[in-house]
Amino acid sequence: xxxxxxxxxxxxxxxxxxAIQNTMMxxxxxxxxxxxISLVLVIxxxxxxxxxxxxxxxxxxxxxxxRQKKDLKTQNKRLEKEVADLTKQVEALVSQNNPAAAxxxxxxxxxxxxxxxxxALNPNSAIQxxxxxxxxxxxx
Numbered sequence: 001x002x003x004x005x006x007x008x009x010x011x012x013x014x015x016x017x018x019a020i021q022n023t024m025m026x027x028x029x030x031x032x033x034x035x036x037i038s039l040v041l042v043i044x045x046x047x048x049x050x051x052x053x054x055x056x057x058x059x060x061x062x063x064x065x066x067r068q069k070k071d072l073k074t075q076n077k078r079l080e081k082e083v084a085d086l087t088k089q090v091e092a093l094v095s096q097n098n099p100a101a102a103x104x105x106x107x108x109x110x111x112x113x114x115x116x117x118x119x120a121l122n123p124n125s126a127i128q129x130x131x132x133x134x135x136x137x138x139x140x
Contacts, residue, residue, distance in 0.1 A: 012047075016044075018043065019039070019043040020040065022039045023038060023040055025037065
């Protein structure tokens, strides 16, 4: 961060030195407006406009990062709660000395997660669809 600040200060000093050495008057045209102003003001005004633009871009990026961080924290809390609940279920089943029930309990949330995913396909249904398309007498 300090290297960035030092580089920015050096750049600002170079721009200021350039602006001070170019003090002549120039005519600035913008659409139907025109004005005779010092080149120093044109240079410094352009620098200020660029700095202001970068400030707003940085502000937008900071807001989006904050929003993403908040969403990730919410998701993390939800997942931690889910892990704690599942751990309690497993511990309860193990305490009942029923390892088969514990394994079944652990597999059930995994099966639910897989079935909820939109890209998950049932391979048997794909085979049936292909077989049905080959059979011209198949009635749906």
